[in-house]
Every structure is written in structure tokens, then in C-alpha cells.
Amino acid sequence: MLAIPPRILPSGTVFFIVNALMPTANCQTLSSTSLRRSTSSSSTSSPSSSSSAADKTAANTTTIPALIGSAPQLKRHLVIHTHHDASTWPSHLESTSALYKQLGQRWAKLPQLSKLGFGMSDLGSRKGKGAMDQVGRWDRTTNRFEEPKASAPEEVYSATLYPDFIEVPKISLSSIETFENLFLSLDPVATETAVSATPAPSRRDIYVCTHGTRDCRCGDIGEPLYQKLVERAQRRDLDLDRVRIIGGHKWAGNALVYRQDGECDWLGLLRETDADEVLDYALRKSPITPWWTRWRGRLGIDPDEAKSMYEDATAPGASAETRKKRKETVRDALGDPVQLSFVSWDGVDQYNVTAYEGESVMEAAKRNDLPAILATCGGFCECATCHVHVDVAPEQVGWSEMTDEEDEQLDFAMGRKHDSRLGCQLRVTKALGEWAQSGGRIALPRY
Known part of the structure; x- marks a missing residue:
């Protein structure tokens, strides 16, 4: 049995992570017998309800903003915390990271793991210069067609698996089978459109994409958002980092708001002026109404279901609670x-x-x-x-x-x-x- 100690928060990701650990935080351990989702309840959609939702979505597609349902369809999301500051990341991580490259190739061939979304953060860079020197420094100018250096030391990082909030103390090429076996022992994540009422989540992880070498929109829009969140979070006892997003650069600024025992949402089209509301959103009690003008989707929900949720919430006669107090329109996706x-x-x-x-x-x-x-x-x-x-x-x-x-x-x-x-x-x-x-x-x- 592989036990995982409580998370020690480092810094960085090309995604911005807001980690808020309350005194009552109860992070899980990674073991073959106790890998269970931390959310308290679930409800599975019936075939009839799924088909009716799909019919409704097809009939009303033109009224649904393209932002809604643009998040990738993921049941779980693994964020690997590297020791490399986001500013050193090249455009394509597979050109530098042997771990990133081989995980993508390996899991693409395994049906049960092919739908596991994974990405990297620079959260581990908080561990300091020594940790980064042990694995070597990355060069942001590395060409996308280059191969990771064979002489580089093995990459060994920590990771977090969402929505379970399971801490993985060690993930590397030599230990990957251990993680895979434990991952496959997890109960399925039920598709759900709502979460039972709970107190304010004990922990929130907010990731903001600032991967400017991959797409300048993420750097130009995401980095100012990250900096403003850091500034505002100091007043709320929240801790913040960066991450690398999975696609959707045109929706920059992108952020993940992952809430333990609550919803794990993808937000897009954010600006630094939205910083306070992002933090308010992370701190709300569940269930939370999606921030429709910034909402891309949610872990465990497919795009059609996300669109159906939007239709239900914005239909004539919907309660005022489902609408934002302030009149907003969905921003346009960023182009050239x-x-x-x-x-x-x-x-x-x-x-x-x-x-x-x-x-x-x-x-x-x-x-x-x-x-x-x-x-x-x-x-x-x-x-x-x-x-x-x-x-x-x-x-x-x-x-x-x-x-x-x-x-x-x-x-x-x-x-x-x-x-x-x-x-x-x-x-x-x-x-x-x-x-x-x-x-x-x-x-x-x-x-």
C-alpha cells in the first residue's frame, strides 16, 4: 500500500492553481483499497433523460453560446506538478519532457486511460532552486520537433487527481504502472449535473493557463489574470499557482476552479477585471450555479449535458437565482x-x-x-x-x-x-x- 502524506503546496503551473487549505482539509491517500471520490453524492442520468436532453440541445444549438460545452469531456483530470517555472516552458512539452511525451503515447493505447486528461503545472517550482537543478532546466525556445534529451535525469514529480483530490506523491516513468493499477481500481465517476448541498469546500485548486509560448493569447490574457488573482487572494488567505490547459486557447483567459467535495469547473474568456468574482466563485457553498458567461463546462459532464444545463437555466420562467445579478453577455472567443x-x-x-x-x-x-x-x-x-x-x-x-x-x-x-x-x-x-x-x-x- 502506497500512502500519501498531506499535500505540501509548492508553486507554479502553466495553469494557475488556487489552493485553499482549511484546518479541516481532509485530503485522501493513494492506496489500492481507499481510492474513492470525495464528493458526497451522485446521480446517474437515465437513458430517456439523456436522449431528451440531446434532442433539446440539437433543437436549440443556435441559442447556446459557443463557450458553453467547450471544455474537453473528462471524467478525471491528472495535474502533474513539475519543478519548472512556467516561464521556462517550451511551446510543446513533449519536446522537452520525456515523461509527458511517453505518458501521452502510452495512455493513448489503453482504452481505460485514454480518456484521462493530464497536464502539467509548475507548482513544484516552489520547492526551490535545488529541486529544479536536480532535473535540469527547461528552455522555452526548444523547437517543437526536438526530442527529450536521453541523457536527462529521470523526471520524478508529484501530482493531484481530480475530482477525487487524491495526492500522488510520486509519478515517473519507472513508477507509472503503480499509478495505473491504483487508478483503475477507482470507482467510476458518475455523471451529475448538480452536487448536494455542502458547507464551503475545505480546499479549492484554481489553475490559470499562462502558456504563452504555445499560444500568445494565453500569455497576454492569462498572465495578467494570474497576477491579479495573486494580488486579490492575499486578502482571502488563498494560495495560487499556474498550469497548462488542454486546448481551447481561443477562450483565453482560461481557469480551472476545482472544489473539493464540490464542482470542478472550467472557466474561459476571463480578464483580470474578473479576479474578485473568480475567487468568490471558488469560495461559494455547493451547489453553485455556473457562471454562464464564463463557463466552459465541468468534470464529469459532457458537452451536450452542459448545453442542456444552460438551456434549463436561461429558459423563460427560470428562477432569478439561476441568472447573474449583473447584466452580462458572453465575450467573443479570441481570434487572430x-x-x-x-x-x-x-x-x-x-x-x-x-x-x-x-x-x-x-x-x-x-x-x-x-x-x-x-x-x-x-x-x-x-x-x-x-x-x-x-x-x-x-x-x-x-x-x-x-x-x-x-x-x-x-x-x-x-x-x-x-x-x-x-x-x-x-x-x-x-x-x-x-x-x-x-x-x-x-x-x-x-x-
Whole structure:
């Protein structure tokens, strides 16, 4: 029997992990006789309910945001905690990590393990320089077609298996069969759309993808989100790290909010302005209503079931509790990079920045620390602190005409002119980039 000691929290992952350990935390041990899911109840969908949900989903697909159900279909998720800081990760981990490469190849051939999602975090880098030196340092510039060095020492890491919150003290190529045997002894994770009412979870692990070498959107959007979460979590006695996500870079910023004895959710389209709400979401008592405008899915739930949950929650007559108090719309998925040019109010300073299709002009300006863009309300058209001047016909750059709501807020903007708009209401488009390339400039306000 292989016993696992209580988790010692290190730092880092290309996913951002928020680990909150309460005094009552009761992490499991890894043994052949006691590998059991820590959630308290489950309910299995009947064949008839599954088919009706599928029929409903097929009939209403056009009304469901693409974000909903975009998470991979996973029953369990293994996060391996490396000793390598996320900033050293190459674009393709299989070019550097023999463990990562061989696990992918090995488990793809084993039906019972092929659906086990696994990824890496840099949580182990908290152990310090000595631990990293023992396994060698990674080079973020490593070409994707290179092979892991045969002379490198064997990689030995710890890991966590979700949603069970089982701590695996050692995972390596030489010990992988031990983990596989114990994994296969676990009871199946039942598909469930709800969790029984429980006290606030004793532990939460939040992972944020900041893997910028794989996709610049995850670095540009995920890293500021991670930093803001770290800042905000200090007031809530929470601990945070990073991780590498499984696909879905266009939904950046991506975060995993895994709650012991509760829901394990995937969130997407997050921004640093969402940090407080992410932490609130992690701390809520179960069952929790999904954060529909940021919700990609949940461990143990397939995409069709996630879409069915959304339909039920947003259907006419649904209780107010299923809806967010604040009016929100689902953000657009991030597309290709778009080069934009901003100019200061007096025309002296010019700022050339990289934005992404789908985000707002306000978000691009905030992420690049441009002056005079405060975005006090967070982009909900409830203030005028993202006021900009854009002298272009809306249809030329793929924008809609100004709404009455935006017009009313602009009445509070200092220095309003005929070309005034709220940056939060303006989407970044390819046409906007073409306009900028031809000399178009977005003027920042003086105040």
C-alpha cells in the first residue's frame, strides 16, 4: 500500500492553481483499497433523460453560446506538478519532457486511460532552486520537433487527481504502472449535473493557463489574470499557482476552479477585471450555479449535458437565482492578433499595441496599460471611463451603431465629441486592424 502524506503546496503551473487549505482539509491517500471520490453524492442520468436532453440541445444549438460545452469531456483530470517555472516552458512539452511525451503515447493505447486528461503545472517550482537543478532546466525556445534529451535525469514529480483530490506523491516513468493499477481500481465517476448541498469546500485548486509560448493569447490574457488573482487572494488567505490547459486557447483567459467535495469547473474568456468574482466563485457553498458567461463546462459532464444545463437555466420562467445579478453577455472567443494604434489626447504620443479579434478596444487598452482608460465598471456600459475618440464609420470596421445605453453614459464623459465612443462597446475586428494599418488612430481622452 502506497500512502500519501498531506499535500505540501509548492508553486507554479502553466495553469494557475488556487489552493485553499482549511484546518479541516481532509485530503485522501493513494492506496489500492481507499481510492474513492470525495464528493458526497451522485446521480446517474437515465437513458430517456439523456436522449431528451440531446434532442433539446440539437433543437436549440443556435441559442447556446459557443463557450458553453467547450471544455474537453473528462471524467478525471491528472495535474502533474513539475519543478519548472512556467516561464521556462517550451511551446510543446513533449519536446522537452520525456515523461509527458511517453505518458501521452502510452495512455493513448489503453482504452481505460485514454480518456484521462493530464497536464502539467509548475507548482513544484516552489520547492526551490535545488529541486529544479536536480532535473535540469527547461528552455522555452526548444523547437517543437526536438526530442527529450536521453541523457536527462529521470523526471520524478508529484501530482493531484481530480475530482477525487487524491495526492500522488510520486509519478515517473519507472513508477507509472503503480499509478495505473491504483487508478483503475477507482470507482467510476458518475455523471451529475448538480452536487448536494455542502458547507464551503475545505480546499479549492484554481489553475490559470499562462502558456504563452504555445499560444500568445494565453500569455497576454492569462498572465495578467494570474497576477491579479495573486494580488486579490492575499486578502482571502488563498494560495495560487499556474498550469497548462488542454486546448481551447481561443477562450483565453482560461481557469480551472476545482472544489473539493464540490464542482470542478472550467472557466474561459476571463480578464483580470474578473479576479474578485473568480475567487468568490471558488469560495461559494455547493451547489453553485455556473457562471454562464464564463463557463466552459465541468468534470464529469459532457458537452451536450452542459448545453442542456444552460438551456434549463436561461429558459423563460427560470428562477432569478439561476441568472447573474449583473447584466452580462458572453465575450467573443479570441481570434487572430490585430495591430492597433492609439494616440494621446494632444497627438504627441503614439501607442502601437497588439489586440485580439473578439476582445473589446477597452480590454486591449487596459492590458497594454494605456493612459486615461480606467474602465471603472469593468466593461458593462455603466460608466464613461473607457471613453475614446474613433473617427470612422461603424460599418467600415464591423461595428454596430451606438446604442441608447452607450449614448446616455457618454453624456458623463469629459470632452465628448462627435467621434466619442465607449471602448467597452467596440469589438476588435480584422477590419479595424486594416483601418489602423491605413493610418487610422484611436485617440485617448485627456482625463
